Amino acid sequence: MGNSKGLALFKKGIMDGVPIGLGYLPLGIALGISAQKCGLALWIWSLMSGLLISGSAQAAVLNLFASGEVAIIAYVVTFFIVNSRYLLLSLSMVQRLDPNMSTLERLVFGFFNTDEIYAVAMRQPGKIKASYLFGIAIPPFASYMIAIVVGFLATELMPASVSSAFGITLYAMFLALVVPPMRGSRPVTVVVLCAVALNLICEAIPQIKATLTPGYTMMICAVVTAVIGACMYPLEKSENGE
Amino acid sequence: MNFQFLIWAILAMALVGYSIKAIPLAVFKKEIKNKFLSSFLHYIMYAVLTSMVVPEVIRSTSSPISALFGVVVAVVLGLVGQGLLVISLASTATVFIVERFMGFGF
Numbered sequence: 001m002g003n004s005k006g007l008a009l010f011k012k013g014i015m016d017g018v019p020i021g022l023g024y025l026p027l028g029i030a031l032g033i034s035a036q037k038c039g040l041a042l043w044i045w046s047l048m049s050g051l052l053i054s055g056s057a058q059a060a061v062l063n064l065f066a067s068g069e070v071a072i073i074a075y076v077v078t079f080f081i082v083n084s085r086y087l088l089l090s091l092s093m094v095q096r097l098d099p100n101m102s103t104l105e106r107l108v109f110g111f112f113n114t115d116e117i118y119a120v121a122m123r124q125p126g127k128i129k130a131s132y133l134f135g136i137a138i139p140p141f142a143s144y145m146i147a148i149v150v151g152f153l154a155t156e157l158m159p160a161s162v163s164s165a166f167g168i169t170l171y172a173m174f175l176a177l178v179v180p181p182m183r184g185s186r187p188v189t190v191v192v193l194c195a196v197a198l199n200l201i202c203e204a205i206p207q208i209k210a211t212l213t214p215g216y217t218m219m220i221c222a223v224v225t226a227v228i229g230a231c232m233y234p235l236e237k238s239e240n241g242e
Numbered sequence: 243m244n245f246q247f248l249i250w251a252i253l254a255m256a257l258v259g260y261s262i263k264a265i266p267l268a269v270f271k272k273e274i275k276n277k278f279l280s281s282f283l284h285y286i287m288y289a290v291l292t293s294m295v296v297p298e299v300i301r302s303t304s305s306p307i308s309a310l311f312g313v314v315v316a317v318v319l320g321l322v323g324q325g326l327l328v329i330s331l332a333s334t335a336t337v338f339i340v341e342r343f344m345g346f347g348f
Contacts, residue, residue, distance in 0.1 A: 044245055072247060214298070
C-alpha cells in the first residue's frame with residue numbers, strides 16, 4: 001500500500017465490498033433476532049459475531065445454545081464442521097494471491113475473509129493484491145456488525161406474530177444455500193437427500209434421541225453423509241475449490 | 243444466566259475458525275491432491291446445512307404447519323434458482339401469512 005496504485009486498488013476493493021455488505025444486512029438482522037430469542041446478552045452476541053464473522057456457523061451455534069448444549073467441545077466441533085469449507089477456499093485462494101503479500105498481511109486478511117469476499121476477489125483478473133483485499137474486507141464487516149446489533153435490539157419492538165415468522169428465516173437461508181446447487185448436480189442432490197433421510201431416521205428412533213444431544217446427532221449425520229458423498233461421487237479436478 | 247461456558251466456547255471457536263481461515267493463506271502454497279479429502283470437504287457443507295434444517299425447522303415457528311409451508315416455498319424457489327435474499331424473505335412472509343390465516347400468533 002502507500003503508493004497511489006495501492007490506494008486505487010484499496011478504493012476498488014471498498015466499492016466491491018459494498019454490495020456484499022448490503023447482502024449481509026438481512027442475514028445479520030435475522031441472526032440478531034434469533035440471538036435475542038435464545039436469551040443471549042447483547043455484549044456476548046456482539047463478541048461472538050465480531051470474532052466468528054460467520055452467519056451459518058453462528059446460526060449453528062445459536063441452535064446448539066437453544067437446545068441447551070453446555071459442552072464446549074460440541075460447539076467447537078460443530079463450528080469446525082460448518083466452517084471446514086474455508087480450508088478449501090483458503091487453499092484455492094492462496095494460489096491466486098500476490099506473491100509479494102507478506103505473511104502478516106495474509107494473517108490479518110484471513111481474519112476478515114468470508115465466502116462472499118472470496119467469491120468476488122477470485123473473480124479479479126491476475127494476482128490478487130493485499131490493498132484490494134483490505135478494501136473489500138471493510139464494508140461487509142461493518143455492515144454485519146451493525147445488522148447483528150439492530151436485529152437483536154429490534155426484536156422487542158416486534159409483535160409476536162412477526163418474530164414467530166422470523167424463526168424460520170435462518171432455516172430458509174440454509175435451504176437457499178443448499179437447494180439451488182442441487183439443480184444440475186446429481187451428487188449434491190444425493191448428499192442433501194441422504195442427509196434428510198438420516199436426520200429423519202434419527203428423529204424417529206427414541207433411543208437415539210435419548211442418548212445423543214441434537215448437536216451430536218447433527219454432526220454424525222453430516223459426517224456420515226459427506227463420507228457417503230465422497231465415496232460415491234469423488235470430485236474431478238475441475239470442480240475443486242468451488 | 244451463566245454465560246461463562248459460552249465465552250470459553252466463543253474463544254475456542256474463534257481460535258479454530260481463525261486457524262482454518264488464515265493459516266492456509268499464510269502457510270500452504272499447494273492444492274489438496276487427495277481426492278477423497280477434497281470431495282469430503284466439498285460435500286460436508288451441504289450435509290451440515292441440511293442436517294441443521296431437518297428436523298429442527300419444524301419447531302422453529304409457532305406451528306409445524308406454518309413451518310412446513312415455509313420450507314416448501316423455500317425449496318420451490320431454490321429449485322427455480324432464486325437467490326438467498328428472495329428465498330429468506332419469501333419463506334418468512336409465507337410463515338407470517340399462514341399463521342395469520344390459521345389464527346396462530348394472535
